Ligand SMILES: Nc1ncnc2c1ncn2[C@@H]1O[C@H](COP(=O)(O)OP(=O)(O)OP(=O)(O)O)[C@@H](O)[C@H]1O
């Protein structure tokens with residue numbers, strides 16, 4: 246098996262492949278290419294973006310915003326870009342009543358409390374993860390290719406889930422302590438036991454974390470051979486691993502080939518890159534495949550272009 250190819254993914258048989266890295270390095274390009282690859286192999290594939298500024302629709306030249314959509318030119322491939330306004334609507338549909346029941350069990354509030362909570366920071370991100378989870382357990386897909394938000398965004402998404410889980414645990418303990426006092430105050434106001442609601446949320450947060458930390462969820466780092474790219478990749482890799490995620494491979498994008506280096510300009514850029522390519526290979530190649538993706542002369546856009554890049558990533 247080549248250690249300079251994404252083919253290792255076929256051995257690992259992941260259920261989810263996340264593409265992570267700094268802004269603009271090629272996450273969407275590599276995620277789309279990988280999705281096309283697995284779909285062509287016959288896997289029922291979903292390409293999903295949780296980037297609040299997504300570009301899957303532009304990449305596929307197809308409107309996939311908000312709704313899971315079949316890509317007409319690639320059998321087995323469906324794609325969706327999360328629409329965060331819709332995410333909040335879905336959150337309200339799913340959790341709105343529970344939020345109201347829970348809060349009204351100890352505070353005299355009206356139903357507009359749901360709007361207030363739905364506007365709280367982090368709710369949309371929180372729901373983005375449970376949206377991915379629902380698709381993950383739907384059994385509709387053999388593999389989910391996940392185009393994530395640039396570095397910081399994805400990490401805060403993961404940390405938020407962890408914090409949420411811990412807080413719910415605390416909330417449940419606290420609730421048990423004040424339960425009898427509260428029930429005297431709120432006699433008859435709630436239909437369901439608030440502790441049960443908290444426990445259900447805690448369970449949801451827990452299964453989402455398990456999905457992320459499962460070995461069948463693989464993160465692929467995407468970087469460029471320049472100091473900023475290398476340093477940030479190191480931080481992202483550390484953070485992902487600290488969080489318990491499996492980092493399975495690194496893609497060095499925008500690599501200048503020798504062929505492209507026959508003018509002075511390209512020769513100096515190639516020399517500049519070589520230093521970082523060596524550094525990245527030194528750091529990662531013992532532990533995982535390191536795949537070099539040359540900078541292309543064409544714009545990577547549309548399925549045709551993705552097929553050309555696929556040949557390079559999966560050769
Ligand atoms: N190897 C390549 N050769 C030529 N163009 C490329 C290559 N890789 C990426 N591009 C182009 O670079 C631009 C940025 O790539 P892409 O959108 O995949 O990055 P991204 O990491 O998803 O960015 P963002 O962080 O903004 O989501 C796109 O226009 C893409 O077509």
Ligand SMILES: [Mg+2]
Pocket residue numbers: 272273274296299300392
């Ligand atoms: Mg992108």
